[in-house]
Amino acid sequence: MRVPFTLDHPARAQPKERAANNLSDAQAVLLASSPVATDDCVGIIRLEHVTKAYEEAGKQRIVLNDVSLSFGCGEFVVLLGKSGSGKSTLLNLIGGIDTPTAGDVWIDGQPITRMNDTERTLFRRRNIGFVFQAFNLIPTLTVRENVMLPLELAGRPAAHVRRRAEELLEQVGLSHRIDAFPDRLSGGEQQRVAIARALINDPLVVLADEPTGNLDYETGKQVLELLDTLTRRAGKNLVMVTHSEEVVGVADRVFRLRDGKLLEDHLPLAHSLTSTA
Numbered sequence: 377m378r379v380p381f382t383l384d385h386p387a388r389a390q391p392k393e394r395a396a397n398n399l400s401d402a403q404a405v406l407l408a409s410s411p412v413a414t415d416d417c418v419g420i421i422r423l424e425h426v427t428k429a430y431e432e433a434g435k436q437r438i439v440l441n442d443v444s445l446s447f448g449c450g451e452f453v454v455l456l457g458k459s460g461s462g463k464s465t466l467l468n469l470i471g472g473i474d475t476p477t478a479g480d481v482w483i484d485g486q487p488i489t490r491m492n493d494t495e496r497t498l499f500r501r502r503n504i505g506f507v508f509q510a511f512n513l514i515p516t517l518t519v520r521e522n523v524m525l526p527l528e529l530a531g532r533p534a535a536h537v538r539r540r541a542e543e544l545l546e547q548v549g550l551s552h553r554i555d556a557f558p559d560r561l562s563g564g565e566q567q568r569v570a571i572a573r574a575l576i577n578d579p580l581v582v583l584a585d586e587p588t589g590n591l592d593y594e595t596g597k598q599v600l601e602l603l604d605t606l607t608r609r610a611g612k613n614l615v616m617v618t619h620s621e622e623v624v625g626v627a628d629r630v631f632r633l634r635d636g637k638l639l640e641d642h643l644p645l646a647h648s649l650t651s652t653a
């Protein structure tokens with residue numbers, strides 16, 4: 377499916393015009409309440425001259441080459457690029473899982489690249505939620521325990537953690553599976569648990585790395601709608617690596633990684649999709 381509108385000024389700027397186009401149901405849902413950025417809310421995620429290089433067989437391989445960018449509050453950003461282009465590397469740098477070879481990453485005014493490992497881990501636990509393609513649930517913990525884990529690590533009182541996990545599991549429609557172990561759940565259910573886990577700390581930023589990559593189309597659509605409802609509409613930043621055309625069509629901004637550079641996509645969508653790997 378191709379969507380016949382341009383990405384030139386994205387969803388946030390022209391929601392009505394875009395809604396008037398032939399959007400699918402899923403797109404209409406995703407567009408329904410896109411937040412509006414204000415001038416004092418620029419730069420919640422900021423990369424300054426970020427370079428990431430790996431050493432391979434004595435040779436340096438530059439994956440990200442002097443990347444600078446800034447995202448506003450509540451923006452929904454999609455990252456595109458071929459396999460191996462550095463999408464996961466970039467998400468991991470934004471999330472403080474990895475550190476750049478050069479340059480700085482700022483989240484909400486905090487320079488996470490200048491923190492030591494302990495500070496960065498604590499910052500990440502408080503402010504970042506991750507959703508991965510392979511769900512990454514801990515198999516020996518129940519659904520409830522998986523969701524509780526980040527808040528438990530943050531040392532919050534047990535009763536509060538338990539209540540919050542139950543609320544989130546209700547929001548993702550999994551109250552009835554709360555005591556199940558992950559291997560008893562379908563892929564879509566596991567990803568819904570992972571979304572609840574990503575949100576339990578009420579993070580500023582949610583990073584999703586191909587969250588529907590292991591799911592069939594219908595299940596993937598439900599997961600995307602849930603992510604949208606629980607993140608973007610709650611004013612959180614959502615940065616997603618995805619190949620879903622519907623998501624690309626409703627994102628606030630679309631970036632493409634190629635040859636270590638991050639380019640913002642202002643091309644008409646049909647053209648963009650044709651050239652996506």
Ligand code: ADP
Pocket residue numbers: 430431432439457458459460461462463464465466
């Ligand atoms: P993508 O998510 O776009 O598929 P990645 O960010 O996972 O790409 O990887 C980008 C490139 O960096 C790939 O060539 C990959 O092999 C390389 N790479 C990623 N992690 C490491 C690592 N820890 N050591 C060496 N090379 C790595």
Ligand code: MG
Pocket residue numbers: 463464465585
């Ligand atoms: Mg990847």
